[in-house]
Amino acid sequence: xxxxxxxxxxxxxxxxxxxxxxxxxxxxxxxxxxxxxxxxxxxxxxxxxxxxxxxxxxxxxxxxxxxxxxxxxxxxxxxxxxxxxxxxxxxxxxxxxxxxxxxxxxxxxxxxxxxxxxxxxxxxxxxxxxxxxxxxxxxxxxxxxxxxxxxxxxxxxxxxxxxxxxxxxxxxxxxxxxxxxxxxxxxxxxxxxxxxxxxxxxxxxxxxxxxxxxxxxxxxxxxxxxxxxxxxxxxxxxxxxxxxxxxxxxxxxx
Numbered sequence: 001x002x003x004x005x006x007x008x009x010x011x012x013x014x015x016x017x018x019x020x021x022x023x024x025x026x027x028x029x030x031x032x033x034x035x036x037x038x039x040x041x042x043x044x045x046x047x048x049x050x051x052x053x054x055x056x057x058x059x060x061x062x063x064x065x066x067x068x069x070x071x072x073x074x075x076x077x078x079x080x081x082x083x084x085x086x087x088x089x090x091x092x093x094x095x096x097x098x099x100x101x102x103x104x105x106x107x108x109x110x111x112x113x114x115x116x117x118x119x120x121x122x123x124x125x126x127x128x129x130x131x132x133x134x135x136x137x138x139x140x141x142x143x144x145x146x147x148x149x150x151x152x153x154x155x156x157x158x159x160x161x162x163x164x165x166x167x168x169x170x171x172x173x174x175x176x177x178x179x180x181x182x183x184x185x186x187x188x189x190x191x192x193x194x195x196x197x198x199x200x201x202x203x204x205x206x207x208x209x210x211x212x213x214x215x216x217x218x219x220x221x222x223x224x225x226x227x228x229x230x231x232x233x234x235x236x237x238x239x240x241x242x243x244x245x246x247x248x249x250x251x252x253x254x
Contacts, residue, residue: 006232011211024250026061036069042074051087075113096118133176146180146183150167165190192213
């Protein structure tokens with residue numbers, strides 16, 4: 001069994017508000033009495049893609065000092081910038097290609113995929129990333145369940161804001177899922193609202209936003225509820241490949 005925590009859309013911008021909200025949920029996760037296998041952070045880690053924002057993210061997420069009690073796995077979103085993301089967040093040489101990574105555990109594997117398009121709010125898994133996914137799944141051998149994680153949802157969530165900037169070419173992702181039964185589900189962010197639906201016959205789970213929560217059309221205005229508590233999700237991938245998700249809010253650290 002694989003137990004994953006999930007954050008998304010921190011939008012760190014150097015402001016005390018953004019920092020406090022990220023640190024609040026970080027402290028809750030760091031103090032959990034039970035076991036987590038990893039923390040997934042599905043994009044829009046920085047608000048402007050600036051190097052200083054990623055340096056702050058690396059500090060908050062314990063990526064430089066090793067303070068995180070479990071692996072912290074990240075992928076970019078549309079607000080992120082690949083070169084400073086690699087340099088300041090991951091400690092890698094700056095480069096502009098897709099940022100993809102695989103993380104293998106006893107209970108399964110997580111593929112963190114880059115759905116960002118430099119200069120655009122829309123998303124796309126490009127040819128290089130699809131090739132990497134196929135090669136990685138071949139190497140894994142199909143004997144363990146796999147979760148795909150990236151920023152942009154591939155289907156509508158029934159709100160005009162996130163639905164305006166979805167993943168391009170969802171039919172290609174659907175074809176991949178159809179060919180690859182080892183993929184148990186898809187985890188994304190971007191929409192700033194916790195949501196669960198299905199895509200191509202697999203669970204699609206959208207993580208809540210740390211920075212603010214999306215008000216749905218029937219909930220009124222303004223669109224961004226900046227007073228909502230910080231949200232997070234937990235995902236459990238069991239030995240049968242079944243993905244179960246739970247959602248929580250964090251008002252204070254306990």
